[in-house]
Amino acid sequence: MTSPIWHPFTQHGLEEPIPLVASAQGAALFTADGQRIVDAISSWWVTTHGHAHPRISAAIADQAGRLDQIIFAGWTHEPAETLATGLCAIMPAELTRVFFSDSGSTSVEVALKMALGHWLNRGEPRGRILVLEHGYHGDTIGAMSIGARGVFNRAYAPLLFDVGTIPFPAAGREQEALDALERACREGAAAFICEPLIVGAGGMLIYPAATLAEMRRICAQHGVLFIADEVMTGWGRTGTLLACEQAGIVPDILCLSKGLTGGAIPLAVTMATEPVYAAHYGPDRSRMFFHSSSYTANPIACAAANANLAIWREEPVLERISALAARQHEQLAGLATLTNVRNVRSLGTIAALDLGAEHGGYLSDLAPRLLAFFRERDVLLRPLGDTVYVMPPYCIDERDLAHVYACIAEAARLV
Numbered sequence: 001m002t003s004p005i006w007h008p009f010t011q012h013g014l015e016e017p018i019p020l021v022a023s024a025q026g027a028a029l030f031t032a033d034g035q036r037i038v039d040a041i042s043s044w045w046v047t048t049h050g051h052a053h054p055r056i057s058a059a060i061a062d063q064a065g066r067l068d069q070i071i072f073a074g075w076t077h078e079p080a081e082t083l084a085t086g087l088c089a090i091m092p093a094e095l096t097r098v099f100f101s102d103s104g105s106t107s108v109e110v111a112l113k114m115a116l117g118h119w120l121n122r123g124e125p126r127g128r129i130l131v132l133e134h135g136y137h138g139d140t141i142g143a144m145s146i147g148a149r150g151v152f153n154r155a156y157a158p159l160l161f162d163v164g165t166i167p168f169p170a171a172g173r174e175q176e177a178l179d180a181l182e183r184a185c186r187e188g189a190a191a192f193i194c195e196p197l198i199v200g201a202g203g204m205l206i207y208p209a210a211t212l213a214e215m216r217r218i219c220a221q222h223g224v225l226f227i228a229d230e231v232m233t234g235w236g237r238t239g240t241l242l243a244c245e246q247a248g249i250v251p252d253i254l255c256l257s258k259g260l261t262g263g264a265i266p267l268a269v270t271m272a273t274e275p276v277y278a279a280h281y282g283p284d285r286s287r288m289f290f291h292s293s294s295y296t297a298n299p300i301a302c303a304a305a306n307a308n309l310a311i312w313r314e315e316p317v318l319e320r321i322s323a324l325a326a327r328q329h330e331q332l333a334g335l336a337t338l339t340n341v342r343n344v345r346s347l348g349t350i351a352a353l354d355l356g357a358e359h360g361g362y363l364s365d366l367a368p369r370l371l372a373f374f375r376e377r378d379v380l381l382r383p384l385g386d387t388v389y390v391m392p393p394y395c396i397d398e399r400d401l402a403h404v405y406a407c408i409a410e411a412a413r414l415v
């Protein structure tokens with residue numbers, strides 16, 4: 001009997017085996033047939049403190065027995081109020097407003113709608129969105145429109161809107177990117193959106209904090225709203241709570257999801273500055289923010305996020321992150337000397353390298369071969385084309401991490 005499930009980003013025609021996971025703890029996944037697998041990509045970048053963190057699991061169980069769900073238009077509840085207050089306390093002071101949604105993609109859609117609403121309500125309608133080359137912001141139509149075009153969205157091209165693409169500030173070409181942004185801003189735009197410091201799904205490409213700071217300055221100078229998509233980079237991934245912190249900048253609109261609940265349950269927020277909120281505020285109903293989804297600010301998800309915030313406040317999370325970053329750095333240094341290993345790079349808890357001599361792109365058959373290779377060695381790694389990256393939960397121990405890197409070194413010798 002084959003399963004009726006149609007999996008995401010999966011070609012079922014290749015009949016690759018799909019492991020059945022029964023439980024997870026810390027940095028380990030346990031399959032139904034008793035294998036222990038090291039989760040070296042935090043279950044697609046969401047798990048920060050580790051799977052089944054006792055405080056987050058307990059908060060979910062407790063909240064589920066108390067208030068499971070309530071309409072959020074015109075109603076409110078304690079977990080959402082506590083979370084919004086907690087987020088305002090921990091995030092940059094300028095971000096005074098919190099809008100809830102359910103995924104990284106929807107937090108981005110909300111950000112785009114806020115930006116356009118802001119301009120229309122101010123009586124200066126603007127529609128153009130500027131984006132960074134190689135960007136990824138999700139798989140809904142708006143999020144795809146502002147992301148890199150490729151084989152993954154070719155079929156949907158007729159639905160995607162036009163954007164202004166700023167070249168990626170690759171090493172030595174930062175000024176080119178900044179000049180392009182300056183020109184595009186001068187021509188007029190509603191907003192510029194980017195993944196701060198590191199482009200994730202686009203290949204774990206890192207750019208300097210000084211460039212990010214300069215991009216923010218250019219947007220401010222031309223009155224273009226700056227949207228930071230910290231869906232992947234937020235919650236310590238890059239070594240600081242937010243990647244923006246390292247550039248000393250604050251966006252006009254901030255998207256957070258993935259690690260918001262520690263990775264336990266879906267939830268997202270889009271935070272905005274007072275001017276963005278003020279543009280929607282007043283007695284006129286036509287100026288309200290027209291967005292909602294059924295599960296907006298689901299109480300159980302908010303309770304999980306509150307537990308995550310408590311962990312950030314009360315546990316040495318940043319120390320764990322810097323210890324992990326240091327260990328990854330050490331492991332990477334060992335790999336950098338291997339032939340077949342190119343572009344070794346890291347940022348906070350994220351480490352990446354390219355394998356093989358040539359760039360094969362997302363559909364290069366290296367990625368699925370590597371996926372199977374790592375799975376045979378009880379490691380969950382999911383290369384992006386020929387880019388292998390490690391993005392583990394912050395609790396991963398020395399032994400598991402060493403195993404992950406030993407497998408990468410073995411793969412490097414075989415490609």
Ligand SMILES: *Cc1c(COP(=O)(O)O)cnc(C)c1O
Binds near residue numbers: 229230
């Ligand atoms: C994963 C990701 C998204 C989309 O988040 P989903 O929860 O998968 O919808 C958006 N932006 C960035 C930078 C991401 O890494």
